[in-house]
Amino acid sequence: SAQTKETVKIAFIGPMSGGNSAAGIGGRNSAELAVRLRNADPASKYNYQLVPMDDECKPNVGIQVATRVSTDRSIVAGVTHYCSAVAIATVDVYHRFRLPVVVWGAILPAITYGNEHKEIHRVNGSMLDEVRASTSFLTGLGYKKWVIVHDTTDYGNGFLRFFKERIAETNAEIVSSFGVSADQQDFSAELLKIKGIQPQIVVFAGLTPLGVRIRSQMERLGVDIQYAGVSGIMSASYVEALGATAEGTVSVHNGAPAESLPGGRMFVEQYGKAGFTDPAEPYGPYAFVAASLIMDAVEEVGPDREKVRDVLNATKDHESVAGPITFDDHRHHAVASTKYVAQDGHWVRWEDSLYASGQRHLKGQ
Amino acid sequence: MTGNLETKNISAAYGNAQVLNGVSIVARPGAITCILGANGAGKTSLIRAIIGLLPTIDGSVELDGTPLSSLRPHARVAHGVGCVPEGRKLFPKMTVEENLRVGAYLMQDKQLIQKRLTKVYETFPRLAERKQQFAGTMSGGEQAMVSIGRALMSEPRILLIDEPSLGLSPALVRDSFAIIRDINKSGISILLVEQNVRQTLAIADYGYVISQGKVVARGTSEELLNDEEMKRAYFGIQ
Amino acid sequence: MKLTNLTTSFAVAAIGTLLTGVILVAENQWAVIGALLAAAALSIVLARLKIGMVLASVLNESSAWVALLIPLGGVIIGFALHEEDFVLMMLATVLIYGLACVGLTIQFGYAGVINFAGAAFFGIGGYTAALLGEWGIPSLLIIVAGGMVAAAIGCILILPVLRTKGHYAALITIAFGLLFRSFLEVNHTLGGPQGLKVEGASVAGHSLLDGIQLGSFQASFYLNYVLLALGVFTICFILARNLEKSWIGVNFDAVREDPIGASVFGVNVAYWRIMAFVIGNFVIGLAGAIFAMMQNFIAPSNFTFSDSLIMLSIIVLGGLGNLWAILPAAILVVVMPEKLQEIGEFRILVFAVLVVLVLRFRPSGLFPRALRKFRREVAQ
Amino acid sequence: MAILFEYLFNGAVLGIMYALVAVGFTLFFGVLDIIKFSHGDVLTLGAFSGLVSFLALQSLGLDLPVVGLVVVLAAACIVTGAVGALIGQAFIIPMRNASGFNILLMTLMIGTGIREAIRLFYPNGANPKAFPALLPKTPIEIGGVFFRLDSIVLLGLGFGVILLTNWLIRHTKLGLAIRAVAQDGDTAQAMGIPFKTIVLATFALGSALAGIAGVMHGIYYSEINFSVGLLLGVIGFSAAVVGGLGSIWGAIIGGFTFAALQTLWVVVFPDASGYRDVFAFTAIIIAMTIWPTGIIAERYSERV
Amino acid sequence: MSHLFSARDVSVRFGGLQALDKLSLDVDEGTIIGLIGPNGSGKTTFFNALTGLCQTAGGQLLLDGTDITGLEPRHVYSRGVTRTFQRSRLCLSLSVFDNVVIGRQNSLDLNIVSNLLQRGRFNAAVRENHERVRALLATFSEMLAGRIFDPLHSLNMIDRRRIEVCRALVAEPRLLLLDEPSAGMTPDETHEFMDDILKVRSNNPRMSIIIIEHEMDLMRRVAERCIVLNYGRKVADGTFDAVVADPWVQEAYLGTS
């Protein structure tokens, strides 16, 4: 029974207050779900406990909590970070204190590729995966004249850089790019400028709140141009907040629709049963996967940081709700990005949409 | 006649320091009653207690038999208590005219307000020249004029006046005493706090002397004028 | 009299050390809340008995050596908890924020020059450390350089501030804080939004990032930073204390209370405002440099408007102008949110409510500043 | 050319929005001599209460356009007015003798509290919310210049509200009482002004303005989120100060100046659009150096 | 012969208001001048112009023959001019000592290094200043001298007035400007207060004083010469008796006809 089992602690770190808290809370709930399911399983050797921490999406706070969990010897591993800036800031801390972590939401390539720390893993793919998919998808649809609007955090800037690199390899062109700050409310100046430039497509690199504002102001200002976003806008609240205006926005995301994942149906069902008030959000399944990977490793070698790290390092074709997980030499799991389009108030996989079947048309098509 | 103000045994304190110690005074209807006393005796504190700005720990205040003690200051004003506070206390960022209008806050009749305004300007022609000047930029004496004018704007049953002559030129001091007498003649009772003992007693009917928060002497003006103790303390060496 | 002063000071130091230690190590939520309640009760009792004021004046009127009680307490806690990395890191953070608040106290508490860009100057110190760290310059020099650069940039900002007053001056510093942060974010030469890695400090060839090892004694490397921060804090504390008890302190107060009246008595109001601002920013810059070295990493989002507010809340909650109050307030403001992690998403709300309550019921702070008296100087 | 008019028009709508917030700051400052920094978050609260009232109406099946707007505005004003009065009663009146800075810090924290409470207690509050289109969005095109009807209505509404406020403060008895209380509460009482009532009325009034601004913001951007008030509060404050605290015209000038600065930068340097706030705030600092007490300087100066 | 201080055609304007209108006057060393005039006649404005607190719109202010027009207040102070204010301007949260010692600004060592590090020297300076301030306070009231380290807000109005005068006197000025020092005092107190000021002056007979007062008894007693202002213009200048005999003064200022 549970009482006789040894308790093993796993940290969860994400933004649970501030503008990105929806994603953070979704991630926490998903990781919590993984732990609950495992604890309910009589076959498991240990009793797991999730220790959730808030990094506020701020590097200094992130370093503080990372230090806190790393130096707590009763914690064996961590499911860490949604915000890339925080993830980048904390890698050295985990390495210094030898805490193996699995990143569940941050997608800047440098988090895994920028160092040689064996402690850092990532299950949710990287920006590069998205940019690749997105560029070939959009240019394939015939959009050659791009304007990019990006937020000035490392997230938006990172996308801008990779988009520039990829676009240079195609016959398309980025005619202009606009940096906007993450808390900006009004975009009339930028959008009117774009209206003057008349590109074929506006690609937005940033998170949902900003993406929503820009799309709705395009509508108000009569900027009648196709709109595309990166995974940051792909949340339920994007289509909710925009209503009919969201129709036809395209996006690319590392996560496939939960239902379409190998174990997705189970995940959705269990998440609903667990009675969480907040939704899992797209990266929720990855937090679930990260927690599961860690617990699988603990089951295998016991609650020992070093051994858990080695097991994680060697992960290959490990079954999960997001399909088989394989870490490369930088402990990064590449993800085949999925293309989506907003259709009738939902994000629909492009291939399943009325747009792909030609019943509806994107702007400029 | 109305305007009978009585304080019964009022005591008050700032923090731990008791400044009023069972003060009972009566301001008779239609009379000028004055309060004399050295600096820091508690005269201003008494005025503040009557208007309700200084909470009392004991005793009561009545105007024409209506107890005021439980009322907030503005309600006391509504009952007919008017006030020229110590140090003028103008609204510095308001113009002279606006200051005067605040004095008539409780009056509804616009024509009456206009009439009183004209009257104040007649009494203080200097203010008529300066209607739009910010009160805070006026000279010390001009501020005194505004303050008295402001008090004249309401029609109190009893007017509390705290050191109106402070900083006024001799001619203006005389004028202001004359004005106070005129106000009184028009039927308003007056409770006057002053340092200028001679001129005060000349217009007052009755007086109290306060020391250390207690009434130490009382009497008609003549009685006080002839009191040896008073002479020594207030009239200086002649 | 002498003896009671001495015993009082020691008693204060002992209680302070103990409470700090308990709050720092308390893991359990109830222990944290218990410590908070104990501190609240203590502060109410102090207020009721009017002991706060007495204590403040005892500390104020003792000779400079009482300031050494701070490093004494700090070292005791540091060595008692020498293996607790996280606790030591929090302690060092408290000291670093405390140091920045010494700077703010000089500016706002003494001379009345408002600075809503505290975090920006803190950041300037940090970025200086990041840039100079690459060149292998001795760490102590880098720290001083951090202070100097912050002071120099402050010199430019003070010019518009001098022309205005009150809320207008507040806006200038707010605007500077905001533009500093957005500048860092859009400008890529300083690392952009991603921030910069910072070389850790090293003293005499010894990296402070290595743990301490003396025979069988093994301590976290954060103990190094605790000692470094403690050293700098104590020096600045003593100097600031001397500053307050000097003719300059008298001039600062006069400038704050009534600049017009002071100018008629020969006080060079502009000069003292500049001085306070520059000295203050220097100290804030020092703190920023140490912070960057300890964290090994800085990013623009460390230096936002709300971080400036956190620093200001420390000096206001403690008691404006009271140097001694900085440490307890810094503990409250820096450690509490961290200790309240368990209540997760509610902690900012709880923190805001806490600050509002203190301001509402103790408007002059937990430990108001004591009147300056030169009794001791006169008696000697 | 047409695009130039569109810049001007949209800049004006933005300006009026800033001005409306700035007027709130000016009101609290000019009237009560305090900076109430929770203003931006009260605005958010206004927008959210408007949204809730609309959803309530909708669930009752009442979906009439004009009634909707009136109800939403009323709900926003009532909620923010009440919250404003509550803040005044519980925090500002008892702190009457505390320093202005304490009040600033305290209201900042109250604002943080309101913001966090919305995020935590409004269902799914961290995500943006769609705001109903309460005004007809009919597109209008005149000579290639593109407007929407609702933008024009909002512009008019903003001006109307500001002018009404100005009239209320400058030319009514309530306004007189408000200013008297601000300058010397004790003496105002001694002149027969009910102190508490007036303070609470001011808070209700100023906060109701934020409520209106919140609803306007929602209608204009079709979207609200828990942190709209944060930046808007800072910009409104800057606008109020640059214009000249205490002057309603100053608030309007400040609001338009700020909007113009932001727009201008992006138009002139589109490639460096990220620097727009750096530019705007630098310009603010320079403006403060030139006009130390705002563009419309306070006429009153202290006398010695 | 030269005067300690002279004003030549000094004008001050506030918007449309001519607060001082070509005012000229001279003050010799060691004299006490009384400045009287109806309210709003520009007396305080004259002090403000002289101490650099308000801009002049014309004319010259000469101290010892050198032009001090438009100097900053602190430079006027350095040349030996101090004043009191009609409405007291003291720092209520500071001690009596701090409030007074500010008046010695020019003799205080303000070097940062010596203030912060050479504490022994600083302590000696404190002792010296403390002695002076204490002695000065004691001339006014022993009680006040005993409360030298009390906060100012614990003192009553009269003591605060005394402290303001002490702050102006402690600098040992050559020209002392007193703006209605006796306001709010009983005649007795006024009398005593003026005696104290004269006592201080007797130690320093070269000090000149300009005093604004509405109290005629006091003027008669102390002023060697009286100057009367009206609407910013000088309307009479002479001994007290001569000025009081002036019909205009009788009528418009004193109100005796």
Ligand SMILES: Nc1ncnc2c1ncn2[C@@H]1O[C@H](COP(=O)(O)OP(=O)(O)OP(=O)(O)O)[C@@H](O)[C@H]1O
């Ligand atoms: N706000 C206050 N806080 C503390 N003590 C006060 C306060 N106001 C007045 N006092 C003290 O209360 C006592 C009485 O003051 P009050 O102002 O009533 O005297 P007064 O008779 O009007 O004197 P004056 O002639 O100087 O106006 C004085 O000792 C004074 O110092």
Ligand SMILES: Nc1ncnc2c1ncn2[C@@H]1O[C@H](COP(=O)(O)OP(=O)(O)OP(=O)(O)O)[C@@H](O)[C@H]1O
């Ligand atoms: N800052 C200012 N702005 C506008 N007017 C001013 C200002 N300062 C003074 N005045 C005006 O200048 C005139 C002279 O004022 P001043 O204070 O010099 O008078 P005073 O002779 O000292 O009078 P009192 O005896 O009443 O103090 C007054 O009419 C006053 O209203």
Ligand SMILES: [Mg+2]
């Ligand atoms: Mg009095």
Ligand SMILES: [Mg+2]
């Ligand atoms: Mg005067």
